[in-house]
Amino acid sequence: MKSAQVVRNYYVLPCCLLLLNLCIELVSYKAKMIYDVMLRTAAIMGMVLFGGAIVGFLVAPAITSAVVALQRNSRARFGALGEAFFLLVLGLIVFWLYYRVYIVGPESVLPRSWHNPA
Numbered sequence: 001m002k003s004a005q006v007v008r009n010y011y012v013l014p015c016c017l018l019l020l021n022l023c024i025e026l027v028s029y030k031a032k033m034i035y036d037v038m039l040r041t042a043a044i045m046g047m048v049l050f051g052g053a054i055v056g057f058l059v060a061p062a063i064t065s066a067v068v069a070l071q072r073n074s075r076a077r078f079g080a081l082g083e084a085f086f087l088l089v090l091g092l093i094v095f096w097l098y099y100r101v102y103i104v105g106p107e108s109v110l111p112r113s114w115h116n117p118a
Contacts, residue, residue: 011087012060013064017055022109023051024044028044029107029116
């Protein structure tokens with residue numbers, strides 16, 4: 001199996017799914033502004049379905065292309081150590097985003113103008 005395919009299957013795609021989950025958390029946070037529970041549920045479902053399609057068809061391939069290009073570049077410059085370092089940094093960024101959203105709160109990754117009113 002090609003190295004790029006292994007990276008896509010076992011690292012990039014799970015990272016994209018984790019990022020989609022973070023987006024769902026942010027959608028749920030913003031949906032709390034909708035007080036009608038039926039409308040809120042429909043809005044969350046619509047945004048998640050639309051977001052899933054965007055991630056599946058646009059974001060995941062774009063991230064995969066960027067990761068493969070950067071992986072190739074880091075491997076050419078620094079060898080296998082550069083590739084491993086790049087993948088480690090990608091994982092740390094996803095971990096940091098999860099920490100910010102789930103421990104500190106969704107407001108920590110959103111611009112102040114997007115915060116829900118208190």
